[in-house]
Amino acid sequence: MAGTVIGAGLTIEGDISGEEEIVINGILRGRLTTTDAVTVGGSAVVGADITGASLSVAGQVTGDVTATERVDIQAGGKLVGDIKAARFTIADGASFKGNVDMEV
Amino acid sequence: MPRHSQEISVVGASTRVTGRVSGTGALRIEGTVKGDINVNGDAEIAEGGSVEGNLSGEALDIGGSLLGDARASGTIAVRSGAKVRGELRGAEVSIEAGARVSVRLDTEFELDFGPTQRRR
Numbered sequence: 001m002a003g004t005v006i007g008a009g010l011t012i013e014g015d016i017s018g019e020e021e022i023v024i025n026g027i028l029r030g031r032l033t034t035t036d037a038v039t040v041g042g043s044a045v046v047g048a049d050i051t052g053a054s055l056s057v058a059g060q061v062t063g064d065v066t067a068t069e070r071v072d073i074q075a076g077g078k079l080v081g082d083i084k085a086a087r088f089t090i091a092d093g094a095s096f097k098g099n100v101d102m103e104v
Numbered sequence: 105m106p107r108h109s110q111e112i113s114v115v116g117a118s119t120r121v122t123g124r125v126s127g128t129g130a131l132r133i134e135g136t137v138k139g140d141i142n143v144n145g146d147a148e149i150a151e152g153g154s155v156e157g158n159l160s161g162e163a164l165d166i167g168g169s170l171l172g173d174a175r176a177s178g179t180i181a182v183r184s185g186a187k188v189r190g191e192l193r194g195a196e197v198s199i200e201a202g203a204r205v206s207v208r209l210d211t212e213f214e215l216d217f218g219p220t221q222r223r224r
Contacts, residue, residue, distance in 0.1 A: 004135070007112060007113035008129070009128030010143070011127045012121060012124070014123010015120075015123055017120050018116060018120060026127060
């Protein structure tokens with residue numbers, strides 16, 4: 001189980017930082033920083049810059065993303081912002097707007 | 105989404121939240137929150153967890169540290185080992201032996217000793 005879970009009914013206005021997996025199913029406005037994986041669930045609305053090992057998006061994210069490993073936008077997921085990651089996938093049915101920097 | 109009210113939110117032990125937390129559903133804090141928390145559900149500060157801000161919810165269970173006011177529509181339980189400084193306001197407040205508190209208590213009932221017990 002993930003270290004931190006923000007449930008679907010919960011709203012956080014501010015910063016989250018940690019050293020464990022973070023799952024967001026609710027609303028976050030602010031900034032999100034972790035050394036582990038970040039999962040943005042289908043019901044989530046995130047307006048935050050995200051830094052983590054990896055990011056999986058099934059909900060909505062507006063903000064710049066820096067991931068040391070990978071970023072995956074799942075079907076139905078929506079990401080608006082610049083991405084810096086070594087690996088990046090956009091599933092069929094996902095939306096994305098922004099720049100990608102794969103550090104080549 | 106039908107599962108909203110059943111989902112438990114957790115602030116993990118190595119996670120720090122700075123800002124305002126609000127919404128529905130239960131919340132368990134194992135890490136650190138700096139800011140006000142206002143939930144429509146039960147809130148728990150687990151042992152090792154810490155909150156610097158006002159905490160409000162249905163039933164509150166405090167096993168960690170709270171620097172701020174706690175307000176509950178239901179019960180407030182301050183567990184052994186907890187550290188609380190602020191005001192506790194709830195329908196029922198319990199403080200276990202071993203808790204370290206510096207609080208003002210405000211419970212929502214009238215103390216009625218009846219006329220026979222009233223002293224002059």
